[in-house]
Amino acid sequence: MSSKPILWNFFRSSASWRVRLALTLKSIDYEYKPVNLYTGEQLTEEFAQVNSKQEIPVLEIDGLRLTQSLPIIEYIDETRPQEPRLIPQDPVKRCKARMIAEIINSGIQPYQNTNVLKRLVNEIGEEKKNEWLKFYLTKGFKAIEAALVETSGKYCVGDDITIADLCLVPQVYAANRFNVDLTNFPHVLRVNSELEKLPAFHKCHAHRQVDTFPELREN
CATH class of the missing domain: 3.40.30.10 (Glutaredoxin)
Known part of the structure; x- marks a missing residue:
């Protein structure tokens, strides 16, 4: 290897x-x-x-x-x-960071899985698929917003980058791609905006990878 x-x-x-x-x-x-x-x-x-x-x-x-x-x-x-340190050493912060990460990882992301969406289109059609997707993503963001009210500082958990932040930014991107309205989630939008200012988050954005579709590519 x-x-x-x-x-x-x-x-x-x-x-x-x-x-x-x-x-x-x-x-x-x-x-x-x-x-x-x-x-x-x-x-x-x-x-x-x-x-x-x-x-x-x-x-x-x-x-x-x-x-x-x-x-x-x-x-x-x-x-x-x-x-x-992406996993906080403090047990309370560690639990909160993992909690937010899991809300996204197991509570939202599976609904937007490519294979799941293809199956839904085949079984219920594009319009119903979009309604289904928006319902479950919005429900998930309500949970994230409620968590961030209690946990956030500059980022998801206080003022340090954690595993929660690594999950949040891609999920906000997905929500925007699927036309999910996030205006009722001000803490989500504020934290995401702060994270997108950081060089690592800029570099890792979906529109800046070697396999990014040409029509989406950014510098």
């Missing part, structure tokens, strides 16, 4: 985006291997040899091949303890 970490990901995948952010914030140079979810590249037999569940992200690092974005981020943070 290569000594340089390898990340299999897709520019719009929110789970992949989280891991890009963790690697970049920790100043870890890595090889970017695109996997096109729209063409079903993740469903090929070839990619099944990389991840038997045929999902991204997959991170190859330290002789290991890791899957699932939140455990990957925790591994990076524990093995590269330089600042920023």
Whole structure:
């Protein structure tokens, strides 16, 4: 295996985006291997040899091949303890950061999974799919907003970057892409705006990756 970490990901995948952010914030140079979810590249037999569940992200690092974005981020943070610490050392802050991350990871993101949306279009049509998607994403953002009222400072949990922030920015992007109205979530919008000012978040944006669709590409 290569000594340089390898990340299999897709520019719009929110789970992949989280891991890009963790690697970049920790100043870890890595090889970017695109996997096109729209063409079903993740469903090929070839990619099944990389991840038997045929999902991204997959991170190859330290002789290991890791899957699932939140455990990957925790591994990076524990093995590269330089600042920023993405998993807070304080137990209360740690719990709050993980809570927000999981609201997004398990409570929102699965509803917008590419395979799920394709199945919905086939079964109930595009219009009903959009209604369904907006309902569940809005419900999830209500939970995030309520959490941020209690936890946020400059960022999701106080004034330090945590795993929660790595989850929030990709999820706000997805909400905007699916035309979900976020105007009733001022804490979400404020924290997201602060995060987008940071160089690592600018670099990792979906519209600045090697596999970004040309019509979306930004500098």
